[in-house]
Amino acid sequence: MTEHTPVTGDTDVSWTSLDLDGLVEAYWTVVAPAMEADGLDPETEKPTHDWLREHGFDTLLYTLRTYHDRTFGDFWSDDLDCEQADAGYDWSTDDDRTLAALTDFLDSRRTRKGLAESSLDTLRYRLDRYVRAYRDANGHAALLSPVATEGDTPAHEAVDECWAAFDRLHAELDSGRTKRRIHSVVENWYAHLVRRKLARTNPASGLDEEYDWREEDTDPPYLDAGQVRRLYETAGSEREELLVLALCAWGLRSGEVARLHRSQFVLDPADGVPHIRFEERKNGPGQVSLLYGVDPVKRRFAGFADETDWQGYLFPSPTAGRGHVGRWTVWNWFTDLAESAGIESVDGQNPVPQMGRRFWYDAYSSSHRVVVEGLSEVAAEQGSESPEVVLQSYLSEDRARSLRREHMRERLSDAFEGVV
Numbered sequence: 001m002t003e004h005t006p007v008t009g010d011t012d013v014s015w016t017s018l019d020l021d022g023l024v025e026a027y028w029t030v031v032a033p034a035m036e037a038d039g040l041d042p043e044t045e046k047p048t049h050d051w052l053r054e055h056g057f058d059t060l061l062y063t064l065r066t067y068h069d070r071t072f073g074d075f076w077s078d079d080l081d082c083e084q085a086d087a088g089y090d091w092s093t094d095d096d097r098t099l100a101a102l103t104d105f106l107d108s109r110r111t112r113k114g115l116a117e118s119s120l121d122t123l124r125y126r127l128d129r130y131v132r133a134y135r136d137a138n139g140h141a142a143l144l145s146p147v148a149t150e151g152d153t154p155a156h157e158a159v160d161e162c163w164a165a166f167d168r169l170h171a172e173l174d175s176g177r178t179k180r181r182i183h184s185v186v187e188n189w190y191a192h193l194v195r196r197k198l199a200r201t202n203p204a205s206g207l208d209e210e211y212d213w214r215e216e217d218t219d220p221p222y223l224d225a226g227q228v229r230r231l232y233e234t235a236g237s238e239r240e241e242l243l244v245l246a247l248c249a250w251g252l253r254s255g256e257v258a259r260l261h262r263s264q265f266v267l268d269p270a271d272g273v274p275h276i277r278f279e280e281r282k283n284g285p286g287q288v289s290l291l292y293g294v295d296p297v298k299r300r301f302a303g304f305a306d307e308t309d310w311q312g313y314l315f316p317s318p319t320a321g322r323g324h325v326g327r328w329t330v331w332n333w334f335t336d337l338a339e340s341a342g343i344e345s346v347d348g349q350n351p352v353p354q355m356g357r358r359f360w361y362d363a364y365s366s367s368h369r370v371v372v373e374g375l376s377e378v379a380a381e382q383g384s385e386s387p388e389v390v391l392q393s394y395l396s397e398d399r400a401r402s403l404r405r406e407h408m409r410e411r412l413s414d415a416f417e418g419v420v
Helices: 020-037 049-054 058-067 072-079 096-111 117-138 155-172 176-195 225-234 238-249 254-258 294-304 327-340 353-374 376-382 387-393 397-416
Strands: 275-277 287-289
Touching: 020 058, 020 072, 020 327, 049 058, 058 072, 072 117, 096 117, 096 176, 117 155, 117 176, 155 176, 225 238, 225 327, 225 353, 225 397, 238 254, 238 294, 238 327, 238 353, 238 397, 254 327, 254 353, 327 353, 353 397
Parallel strands: none
Antiparallel strands: 275 287
């Protein structure tokens, strides 16, 4: 395994120039070794802001807040896929009515829409970013008072205060996407208050039409079929072979790869389509077809069958008391294999596990597109507005999955042809 040299502080990292994937990589290659040097586990112990500042990582905090609309807690749990939950939240207001209105909105999203805690953390941060801007722009943080049903503040004054907050956000933030996301959450919050009869107006409604919040998005880099094939052919062990399959043929996240368990694999189903099941997943299909790699998985499990201390994980941890390897271990395995395969960069960036997942997602998206385009004639005959309507209304989920699977196998074949 490649040893990363611990680097303390921002000296060798241009944090503000990194996208989220770059920040994730920098965490594992720079911050994580510094934590280990202090006796901390970078996968299970979230470093405090004080620790990050003391070790010179101030700019990481600034970059997440300013350029990526994230607290370090958001980044740690959502992007790094670490497991410890962030504790508590310190709102930028101490007005009781405003705090109650904010928490009621989040509780509603949790209970009525079933949002995951990580999603609620993101909403909470975006709302608080608005609250802070509102407070700084207007000199108070009693956001409910100007719009309250029983209040007597003229509607145009309530709108002025809301717009002043967004003028401040517009000046402070560079990303049009971030501004739009904050506005969307704030507009939904006020709409919730109106529906609850706690507010008489939504001062954020339509405000996005006043600004030019365009963004210039570029597709993040991903491995091509030739590079994936090189990784698979370079794999010198069963573990490395399965690593490439899990990331590139099954499209899993590093954390999902680390936690893969025998109970998730359905290798001999009645319908003849082996797959992996996920009870809960942030996004992506909850059932992933194993178009390639069934035999390697069966061999792997057979090899562990006689080990009395095996807990059923595809990648068991060598550390006593820990069932499976960690996400960072998967990260290091991948970067080591990429180095052995001679893949030094992908579109100018260091190869990281997400690039394997993106290879799979590109194939998945392309397959969905092919299926939809193939239904154009059916849509015309049925008088439907679009092939998407046919896909959703006239095809069973099993049939739609079968069509996607057919095209997925073809798209992945350049990389995994000959793999069973």
